Structures are given as structure tokens and as C-alpha cells.
Amino acid sequence: MAIPTSPFAAVPRHIGRRGLMLVLSSPSGAGKTTISRRLLDRDPGITMSVSVTTRPMRPGEVPGTDYYFVDQPEFKRMAEGRELLEWANVFGNFYGTPRGPVEGALREGRDVLFDIDWQGTQQLAENARDDLVSIFVLPPSAAELERRLRARAQDSAEVIAHRMAKASDEMSHWAEYDYVIVNHDVDESVLSVQSILRAERLRRRRQIGLSDYVKTLQSGH
Numbered sequence: 602m603a604i605p606t607s608p609f610a611a612v613p614r615h616i617g618r619r620g621l622m623l624v625l626s627s628p629s630g631a632g633k634t635t636i637s638r639r640l641l642d643r644d645p646g647i648t649m650s651v652s653v654t655t656r657p658m659r660p661g662e663v664p665g666t667d668y669y670f671v672d673q674p675e676f677k678r679m680a681e682g683r684e685l686l687e688w689a690n691v692f693g694n695f696y697g698t699p700r701g702p703v704e705g706a707l708r709e710g711r712d713v714l715f716d717i718d719w720q721g722t723q724q725l726a727e728n729a730r731d732d733l734v735s736i737f738v739l740p741p742s743a744a745e746l747e748r749r750l751r752a753r754a755q756d757s758a759e760v761i762a763h764r765m766a767k768a769s770d771e772m773s774h775w776a777e778y779d780y781v782i783v784n785h786d787v788d789e790s791v792l793s794v795q796s797i798l799r800a801e802r803l804r805r806r807r808q809i810g811l812s813d814y815v816k817t818l819q820s821g822h
């Protein structure tokens with residue numbers, strides 16, 4: 602197997618690294634899409650996992666970039682064909698992670714960012730705990746969460762009320778995550794995610810070839 606070279610400068614270039622799966626979950630409207638976009642702009646070593654969903658496209662969304670929009674029969678076919686790494690029913694719509702792109706990226710030493718809910722995170726934790734780093738994003742207050750949902754102005758009043766009602770359920774899963782961030786300020790939150798990513802990339806088990814590297818150092822070369 603070819604050892605992937607690290608895209609991350611703090612790891613010596615001749616040490617390879619297996620990619621990690623970075624999950625961001627939050628109640629709808631807390632800001633995980635905003636944080637994800639900024640992180641992707643700042644860090645070339647991480648790519649977004651694009652999910653498939655049966656939910657209708659929102660104004661401004663781009664198929665293949667935000668989601669792959671599919672109908673229910675197609676989603677069912679993918680789930681039954683084991684083409685999805687995990688999937689869940691969220692707010693009455695189906696969402697799932699296509700398996701191929703994620704497995705390819707990890708093998709090549711690239712990190713993958715996921716915007717998925719607690720049900721999907723539990724499935725990844727069961728199947729790939731060693732590769733998983735999970736972060737839960739909380740809003741500063743319930744009133745601010747509602748303000749952000751309204752400010753986004755992409756959903757009807759009915760959908761917003763439904764998402765507020767579900768926020769408490771979603772937040773009840775915060776303790777299943779490795780890290781928790783309260784999203785007061787987007788720049789601060791992105792810095793926190795970058796710090797987590799930097800540290801997790803340096804975990805010993807993720808660095809391939811370390812013992813050979815140390816042996817080379819010990820032999821004086």
C-alpha cells in the first residue's frame with residue numbers, strides 16, 4: 602500500500618497519515634453550515650462529505666455541492682445496496698452519506714467533514730470509532746437560535762416552528778460528542794474547530810511510519 606503523504610505541515614512530510622472523519626452536529630440553525638464553509642475555505646486538507654437527501658432543495662442550494670437531491674425510491678435503493686455509510690430520517694426526510702468518496706479520501710490521507718445529525722454520528726461511532734472526531738455546536742441561547750432560523754429566511758414559519766420544537770431533542774445528545782462549542786462568534790468557533798483538527802491530526806495512531814522515522818533518527822540519520 603502506498604503511504605499517503607500528509608497535507609498538514611506539522612507532520613514531517615515522509616510520515617503518512619490516515620485521514621479522520623470530523624463530524625459537526627447541532628440543532629438546526631446553530632451555525633454548523635456557516636462554520637463548515639469557513640473551515641473548508643481555510644483548510645485545503647479537508648473535504649466535505651456531500652449527503653444525499655429526499656428533502657426539497659432550498660433557494661440558493663446547489664445540487665451536488667450542498668446535497669445530492671434524490672427521490673425516496675432512489676434513496677431506498679442506495680440504502681439497501683449498502684451504498685450509504687450511515688443514514689437517518691431527520692424532520693421527516695431521509696439523509697445519508699455516500700460511502701465511496703469517504704472511504705477513498707481516508708485511504709489517501711485526506712480528512713472528511715460531515716454535517717450530520719446524532720443518529721448518523723452514532724452509526725459512525727459504532728463502525729469507525731478510531732477515525733471519528735465529533736463536535737457538537739450549541740447556540741448561545743434559545744432566543745438566538747430562533748432568531749438565526751428566522752434570519753436564514755429559507756424555511757416557512759411552520760418548518761421553523763418544527764425545527765425549534767426538535768432542537769431540544771437534538772441538544773439532548775450533546776454528551777455523546779468528543780467536543781462541545783458554543784457558537785457565539787463565527788470566527789472564534791472556526792478557530793476552535795481548527796485547533797481540534799490540528800491536535801487530532803497529531804494523534805500518534807493517525808501517523809503512519811512513526812516508529813521507522815524514530816529509528817532513523819536514533820541511527821543518527
Ligand SMILES: Nc1nc2c(ncn2[C@@H]2O[C@H](COP(=O)(O)OP(=O)(O)O)[C@@H](O)[C@H]2O)c(=O)[nH]1
Binds near residue numbers: 626629722
Ligand atoms: N444522519 C445524517 N444526517 C444528516 C445528513 N445530512 C444532513 N443531516 C442532518 O439533517 C439535519 C437537517 O439538515 P438540513 O435539512 O440541511 O437543515 P439544517 O439543519 O439547516 O442543516 C441536520 O441536523 C443535518 O446535520 C446525513 O447524511 N446523515
Ligand SMILES: Nc1ncnc2c1ncn2[C@@H]1O[C@H](COP(=O)(O)OP(=O)(O)O)[C@@H](O)[C@H]1O
Binds near residue numbers: 636750752784786787
Ligand atoms: N455565530 C453566529 N452569529 C450570528 N449569526 C450566525 C452565527 N452562526 C451562524 N449564523 C447565522 O445563523 C443562521 C443559521 O446558520 P446555519 O449555518 O445555516 O445553521 P445550521 O447549519 O446549523 O442549520 C444563518 O443565517 C447564519 O448566517
